[in-house]
Amino acid sequence: MWLGHQRGYGFYYSKCFRMPELRTPLRPDFLALVNQPTHAGLTQSILEHWQDGRGFTLATLNLDHIVKMRQNPVFLGSYMAQSHVVADGNPIVWLSRLAGRRIELIPGSELVMPLAALATEHDIPVALLGATEETLQLAADSLRKDYPKLQIVAQIAPPFGFDPTGANADTYLETLRRANAKLCFLALGAPKQEIFASRGISQVPECGFVSIGAGLDFIAGQQTRAPQWVRKLALEWVWRMLGNPRRLALRYTRCISIMPGLIWQAIKDRAHS
Known part of the structure; x- marks a missing residue:
């Protein structure tokens, strides 16, 4: 099946994404979100x-996601509802180890091929959702x-x-249901893909939704x-920033700015473990 049009890559600025940063005194332990x-x-x-x-929902935690979750309650709620969360960035791995939790680096972009192989082996129907029609076909x-x-x-290219x-x-989820998809790679970018996954699992409960960012673009x-x-x-983040400094410099600056707080949280976690 094929459904959709060309999609842009701009950040989604609808009303629900403009919600102000949470001002509650308590924030979740973001590092503890990793459960795989x-x-x-x-x-x-x-x-x-x-x-x-x-079905299941799989998200890949990195510093950029934490920055966005701090500012976007909808994204935070969707992330906390994910059934599977892995560490997508080295800082998450390092901070988790500092907190006394040994975890492996599992980048979202490196999940596509192994899961495709697993789906082939077990006759699991697969869907691709996101990116553009050209990218999906390639x-x-x-x-x-x-x-x-x-x-x-x-x-499906939204x-x-x-x-x-x-x-x-809802239309796309119905398409997935009718196609009997049991694994759906979501290449919508954060926070769209995680929000879509948390909604999708309730409507297509037998499907596994895997958020992979630019994974299909690489393939x-x-x-x-x-x-x-x-x-x-x-140093992949340096490589990416040099390739697109205008778009990524501010993102990585924000990521670096939250490191002291995350380090302090990791130290406290270790002390209480």
């Missing part, structure tokens, strides 16, 4: 959900080339300004990841 510390454990949990006919072609037996049953809480979202060849040696040095 290892690749092996994540894989086993997903298999168990499929075997039981249950990504689908690439996935089918690597996994000829992979069932891609829906490709239009610019897509509201994950609006009527179009389609529309974006290029940093070289492996850069990633091993935990």
Whole structure:
């Protein structure tokens, strides 16, 4: 199935996303949101959900998400409702270890191929939602080339300004239900993808929603990841910022600004563990 139009990449500025920063004295322990510390454990949990006919929602925590959750109660609520959360960035891994929790780095962009392989092995129908029609087709072609037996049953490219809480979202979820999708890769960017996932699991409870950001763009060849040696040095963020300083400089500045508070929280967690 195919549904949709070309989608832009601008941040969603509807009324519900303009809510002011929470001023409550208590904030959640963001690091404790990670509930899938290892690749092996994540894989086993997903298999168990499929075997039981249950869906799931998978988010990939990084510093940018924490910045946005502090400012956006809707995003925060959606994140806390995710059934599976992994550590997408090295700072989350380091801070968690400082807090006394040993976790592995599991970037969202690196989940697509392993999960596609797992879906192929277990005859799980897959849907792609997000990005643009061109990107989805290129990504689908690439996935089918690597996994000829992979069932891609829906490709949905929402239009610019897509509201994950609006009527179009219901239409797309009905498309996923009719297509019998059991795994849906969401390439909408944060916070849209996590909000859509938390809504989707209630309407298509047998589907697993995996938020992967630019994961399909990488597979389609529309974006290029940093070289492996850069990633091993935990400098992928520098690589990305140099490639698009106007868009990313402020984002990373905000991420750095929350580090002292997160370090202090991690130290307190360790002391109480």
